[in-house]
Amino acid sequence: MLRRTLLKSIVAGGALLSATSFASAQMVDEITEPVTVSFYSYNLASAGLKNETTQEMLNEFMRQNPMIKVEPIAAPSNEILSRVQADIVAGQQPDVAQLVFRDLIYAARDLGAEPLEDFAGDEYAAHTEGMVENGLDLGKVDGKTYGLAYTFSTPVMLYNADLFRKAGLDPDNPPKTWDEVKEAALAIKEKTGKHGFFPGAFGPIDGTFVYQAIVMSNGGKVREGNKLTFADAPAAEAVEMLRDLKDSGAYADIDVASHMDTFAAGDLGMFLFTSAIQDTMLKAADGKWELRVAAMPSFGDKPTAPTNSGSALFVLSKDPVKQRAAWELMKFLTSKYAYTQITSKIGYLPLRLDIVDDPEYLKDWVDAHPLIKPNLKQLENLTANVAFPGPNYRQVENMMKNAAAEAVLGDGDPVEALRAAQERAQPLMPGDS
Amino acid sequence: MTDVLHQAEAVAAPRVARTGRFTIAPWLYLAPALIILFVWIYLPLIQAGQLSFYQWNMLPTSTPRFVGLDNYRNLLTLPEMGIAVRNTVWYIVGLFPLSVIIPVAVAILTQELSGPLRNLYRSLIFVPMIVAPIVAAILWRWLLNEDYGLVNQVIAGLGFSKVGFLQDPKIALWTLVWMTGWKLIGFSTLLLSAANSTINPAYTEAARMDGASRWQIIRDIRLPLLAPTILLLSMMTILFGAQWSFVYINALTGGGPLQSTTNIFYLMWEYGFQTLSAGWSAAAGMLTFTAFGAIALVCLWLMKRLAVYDD
Numbered sequence: 001m002l003r004r005t006l007l008k009s010i011v012a013g014g015a016l017l018s019a020t021s022f023a024s025a026q027m028v029d030e031i032t033e034p035v036t037v038s039f040y041s042y043n044l045a046s047a048g049l050k051n052e053t054t055q056e057m058l059n060e061f062m063r064q065n066p067m068i069k070v071e072p073i074a075a076p077s078n079e080i081l082s083r084v085q086a087d088i089v090a091g092q093q094p095d096v097a098q099l100v101f102r103d104l105i106y107a108a109r110d111l112g113a114e115p116l117e118d119f120a121g122d123e124y125a126a127h128t129e130g131m132v133e134n135g136l137d138l139g140k141v142d143g144k145t146y147g148l149a150y151t152f153s154t155p156v157m158l159y160n161a162d163l164f165r166k167a168g169l170d171p172d173n174p175p176k177t178w179d180e181v182k183e184a185a186l187a188i189k190e191k192t193g194k195h196g197f198f199p200g201a202f203g204p205i206d207g208t209f210v211y212q213a214i215v216m217s218n219g220g221k222v223r224e225g226n227k228l229t230f231a232d233a234p235a236a237e238a239v240e241m242l243r244d245l246k247d248s249g250a251y252a253d254i255d256v257a258s259h260m261d262t263f264a265a266g267d268l269g270m271f272l273f274t275s276a277i278q279d280t281m282l283k284a285a286d287g288k289w290e291l292r293v294a295a296m297p298s299f300g301d302k303p304t305a306p307t308n309s310g311s312a313l314f315v316l317s318k319d320p321v322k323q324r325a326a327w328e329l330m331k332f333l334t335s336k337y338a339y340t341q342i343t344s345k346i347g348y349l350p351l352r353l354d355i356v357d358d359p360e361y362l363k364d365w366v367d368a369h370p371l372i373k374p375n376l377k378q379l380e381n382l383t384a385n386v387a388f389p390g391p392n393y394r395q396v397e398n399m400m401k402n403a404a405a406e407a408v409l410g411d412g413d414p415v416e417a418l419r420a421a422q423e424r425a426q427p428l429m430p431g432d433s
Numbered sequence: 434m435t436d437v438l439h440q441a442e443a444v445a446a447p448r449v450a451r452t453g454r455f456t457i458a459p460w461l462y463l464a465p466a467l468i469i470l471f472v473w474i475y476l477p478l479i480q481a482g483q484l485s486f487y488q489w490n491m492l493p494t495s496t497p498r499f500v501g502l503d504n505y506r507n508l509l510t511l512p513e514m515g516i517a518v519r520n521t522v523w524y525i526v527g528l529f530p531l532s533v534i535i536p537v538a539v540a541i542l543t544q545e546l547s548g549p550l551r552n553l554y555r556s557l558i559f560v561p562m563i564v565a566p567i568v569a570a571i572l573w574r575w576l577l578n579e580d581y582g583l584v585n586q587v588i589a590g591l592g593f594s595k596v597g598f599l600q601d602p603k604i605a606l607w608t609l610v611w612m613t614g615w616k617l618i619g620f621s622t623l624l625l626s627a628a629n630s631t632i633n634p635a636y637t638e639a640a641r642m643d644g645a646s647r648w649q650i651i652r653d654i655r656l657p658l659l660a661p662t663i664l665l666l667s668m669m670t671i672l673f674g675a676q677w678s679f680v681y682i683n684a685l686t687g688g689g690p691l692q693s694t695t696n697i698f699y700l701m702w703e704y705g706f707q708t709l710s711a712g713w714s715a716a717a718g719m720l721t722f723t724a725f726g727a728i729a730l731v732c733l734w735l736m737k738r739l740a741v742y743d744d
Contacts, residue, residue: 082706110495195580204687255600257685258574267580391488391498394708399511406691424511 027119027323036069037095037317037325040084043151043346044074049279053345061332068325077311084111084316095317095326098150101138101310102387108146113314115144120327127331134382135351139312147312148330151348153276154306154378155200155210157297161290163269167191174270174294178241181270181297185250188269195252195262197245200273202405203256208397209307209385210272211404214238216305217298222386222400226429230400231418238299239418242408251408272296274309275375279347282371295374305383310348336361349375390430399425478722484715491711504716514717516692517700521675523606524613524696528674531614533666536621537659540629541651555626562619570684573612574599602693605686609694613678621666628662629655661740668732672725697721 039058043050051074058070073094075083081103084094088111099107107113116124124145128136131149139147161171167188175181185196201211212222220235222228229235245251254262263271264284278293285291298304313333315326332338336358339350344365349372355361356376366372388396403421407414485504489497508514543554561569576584577598585595598608636654645653656663675696682688688695688703695703697717705714 203689204685253597253600254579255574255597256689257599257687258578261575261578262580265581391490392708392710395704395710395713398703398708402513402692405689410691428507 027320027327029324031065031067031321031324031328033321034067034069035321035325036071037322037329038071038073038092039329040073040075040080040094040097042075042077042080042098042311044072045076045080050346053341057333057338057341060337061329064332065325065328068328070329081106088316093317093319095315095322096329097314097316098311099147099314101147101308101312101385104139104147104312105141105387105389107314108141111314111316112318113146113316114323115146116148116315117144119315119323123327127334130352130354131334132351132353132379132382134379135308138308138384147314148334149351150311150313150334151342151346152308152310152351152379153274153348154308154375154382155213155272155296156275156278156306156375156378157270157272157294158263158278158281159270159292159294160263160266160268160285161292162266163188163192163194163289167269171290171292174292175297176295178245178297178299182245182248182250185245185269186248189249192269194266195254195268196250197270198252198254198259198263198268198272199242200259200271201242202401202408203259205257205259207273208401209274209309211401212385213296213305213307213383214242216307216383217296217302219302223388223429226389226431228396228400228422228426228429230404231415231422236407236415236418239404239407240414241299243414246408275349275372276309276347278371278375291371293371293374295378303381304378305381306378307383307385309385340365343372344369349379353379388429390428392428396425396428399428481715481718481722484711485719487712489711490709491705497712500712504712505720508713508716508720513692513695513700514697514720517695517697520606520694521696521698524610524675524678525671527607527610528614528617528670528677529667531611532617532621532670532674533663536618536625536666537656537663539618539622540625540659541655543626544629555622558622559619561616562623564616566616566680567684569612569616570681573608573681574685577608599685600690602689602691605690605694609678609681609686612681613674617670617677624666625659625662628659632658657741661736661742664732664736664740668729668736671732672729 041054043054045051055072058072062068062070073083077100080097081099084097084099087094097107108115120127128148135149135152136145139145139149157174159171159174164171164174164184167184168191169184169187175184181197187196188194189196199207199210199214201207201214215222215230215235215238218234218238218241220229220232220238222230222235242251252262252268254268259268259271259273260277260280262268264281266285266289275293278291281291296304296306313330315323315330317323317326334351336352336355339352339355340361342348343350343362350356350362353376356366357363387393390396399421403418406412406421407417410417484497486499486501487497488500488503489495539558543551546554564572576582579585579595579597579600582598584598589595597604599605632655636658637650640650640654676698678696679698679702682694682696682699683702686694688699698721701714701717701721704710704717
């Protein structure tokens with residue numbers, strides 16, 4: 001075994017020497033000695049099912065791969081990046097990490113994540129067969145896959161069927177366009193005295209993906225190359241539409257930091273937010289009101305552009321043996337088995353759509369839980385959330401978020417608020433060179 | 434006084450002259466304190482000063498880039514900093530009654546309560562202090578919710594219209610001021626009650642024998658003798674008040690709605706740890722340090738002039 005590996009690496013090494021000064025070693029073919037890999041995950045940091053299910057999957061993985069021990073390391077999603085970073089600085093090389101997409105470029109350029117095509121080659125191609133293409137593309141930087149799409153969700157319209165009935169609306173026929181949303185929201189507000197509609201797009205709970213999904217559904221873009229365009233016509237019109245909802249009273253006037261509480265309490269008719277909260281809401285609604293889910297609304301007959309919130313898996317190990325172990329773990333966590341667990345127990349989307357109709361995997365569950373269907377359908381036109389480039393990228397994103405909130409919730413002219421922010425933020429973007 | 438000083442110099446000088454060399458012992462005794470002070474206070478301060486001229490995202494793999502005064506220029510031209518500074522002032526102004534005026538009144542008034550009643554009363558006032566800030570934040574959020582919050586139900590029950598405590602940009606800041614102050618009342622009251630009980634009863638008794646009224650005793654004896662504590666609390670409110678609201682901003686509003694509750698400390702944290710712009714954060718920190726340093730000097734000078742000590 002060792003000899004074979006040795007031979008292989010000599011051959012591979014010879015081939016590489018002539019090509020480039022390729023730094024990272026090829027991973028080994030097989031694990032022959034016990035090895036421990038660390039797994040940084042934010043699902044492990046949450047209480048309840050997300051943690052339990054992930055832990056269960058890791059146990060199952062270790063049962064099937066007795067040579068590999070997984071050391072789970074939990075950190076909340078907004079801290080996981082700094083945790084990985086801190087451990088690298090401290091000399092404790094993380095092996096596999098679950099990171100969100102906004103950190104993709106940083107993980108590839110600065111954290112030294114391994115491109116999967118380079119170190120797993122054919123195995124990568126074989127493994128990803130049957131996975132959602134749109135999803136896989138999101139993990140690419142300059143044509144190479146650094147992050148393997150893992151847990152995913154899109155903005156969906158969660159609605160309270162009881163409030164619909166009380167307002168004389170048909171819960172089997174939820175609003176499909178923004179005009180219908182406005183009508184329905186006003187009806188709920190007038191007839192039930194509860195709040196009509198709320199998008200989880202602004203405020204301390206990150207909702208940029210909801211805001212961007214609305215903007216892109218109207219054909220807008222927050223930036224083109226290094227030029228900011230969030231105040232330009234299609235993007236600004238989308239925001240003006242929200243402002244119109246706000247001025248008409250259709251848009252709920254509630255605390256943006258506790259929108260989930262308000263919806264859970266049954267005081268809000270329609271709530272546009274990530275499908276990842278579906279399970280939490282089902283529990284909150286159980287026996288009190290009926291939760292239903294629809295696709296996000298569209299602007300007239302324009303197609304919607306649901307963006308993703310979610311994460312990808314990254315291999316950070318440098319050691320060839322650990323890389324093999326890390327790859328095995330990654331394959332396992334994105335297998336048909338794992339997506340069955342992830343979808344049915346955590347509430348994320350399955351990135352292998354063939355298991356949805358497979359009675360061995362998700363079929364029974366999907367039949368019993370039709371709420372997942374609008375979300376599954378949205379995977380077809382999944383659109384990538386646009387991140388900002390340059391050293392001030394997060395400042396620019398913040399300024400855009402603040403301006404959009406000001407435009408929708410403030411008193412001033414919405415387009416003017418966006419335009420002023422765009423003008424101030426443009427100098428912080430990298431120049432065209 | 435000057436005689437004593439001269440004498441002391443006369444005593445000390447010959448000894449130095451006699452040994453004629455540098456003595457290490459006093460420096461050794463001072464070393465731990467000096468080293469800690471340097472390593473934890475002055476070194477980071479110098480580094481923050483340096484950092485404020487660089488653009489850096491705090492990643493060990495990236496190199497800081499020198500940008501001169503760009504960070505300062507950005508801070509001073511973008512509206513965020515101006516809004517944060519204005520809000521910081523409002524936080525301090527709003528906290529003043531809660532951390533100083535009400536506690537002074539409570540401390541003086543409860544002084545005359547007797548026995549168990551006084552203790553009960555004081556512990557009730559002190560309880561908010563020991564509630565963990567994040568727990569307090571969440572509880573207040575529930576209490577103040579517009580739809581099902583207890584406070585709003587009472588307001589509605591009394592026939593008034595409901596108040597958007599956390600979602601109305603005009604009110605949200607004052608809501609956070611109240612939460613911060615609510616936790617401070619207990620602490621301030623405790624300090625003032627302690628100071629109040631150390632006032633020598635002989636003064637008040639003598640005054641009473643001279644026919645002083647209750648108000649006269651408070652005005653001419655208690656308040657002047659409480660002055661050092663009152664001034665200390667005032668200074669703490671001015672220098673730290675806005676910082677104490679950080680937990681509530683972070684947990685409840687994230688600086689919103691429409692940036693109405695952000696303050697300079699929250700902004701610094703946002704720059705540094707949310708948007709990973711160490712340079713921006715350091716520049717904001719240096720500006721804040723300079724401004725509050727100047728304010729602290731004025732406060733100390735005022736304290737020296739105004740405080741009355743009962744030696």
